[in-house]
Amino acid sequence: MTAATAKLVGKNVVNRRYFLTRLSQGAACLAAVASFPRLVFAQWNEGAFGAKELEQAIAERYPELTIEDSDAITLKVPAIAENGAVVPVTVKTDMADVSSISLFVEKNPTPLSASFYLTPGSVAEVSVRLRMGETSNLVALVEAGGKLYRAQQEVKVTIGGCGG
């Protein structure tokens, strides 16, 4: 940008507005390059992942949706987790038009654990392993057809997963 600016100055074609426009374009460009690479269409949700209470995390993640409990969601978690550092979780549903699935551990320092974005070709079945600091409800929210559905189950943790 500096080289280009110098060249323009040399040719005497710089007026103030032009210069400022070019400057701001350059800055925007630099900012975009400097930010971390981003892969997913939706942005990693700082507010939702940083929220310390379940209700707040859900409100940040799905601000415009009300929750309905659903038994059409299968939430597979161990009733007792011997090791809270590795708790296997599987969520599946036969609901149509599932666009996202999010997992929350109610009593973790930040409840939102993961959000999965599905596509029209997806089969709504995802698995992940999570950390649980203590015995807690595990809440799965499924976003389908513009609505939000919930399934939850308590997992008893004998050795917490957030310590050393």
Next chain:
Amino acid sequence: MKIKAKVKGDAVAVKMLINHVMETGRRKDESGELIPAHYIKEVVAKHQDAVVFSAHLGTAVSKDPYLSFKFKGGASGESISVTWVDSKGETETKESVIK
């Protein structure tokens, strides 16, 4: 990162295991200093260049994350690629062939 993609019925089941510390930022080292957070934030899976699955992860995902998902429209012999990006901007991409 290890990826296993396999045709199961009318869908492809994809399993991945990523080597990553997934530091929460809450753990302390031996001298009592907090170990800075360092964790995977985004995972994207593509089938023949089309995104079929993506995920945003937080610090509650276990060390060396395991993830699995399923999608339709894939066939044996076609390629799957998975890319992750972590909180320090580090990234890895790996390809695998559907079995």
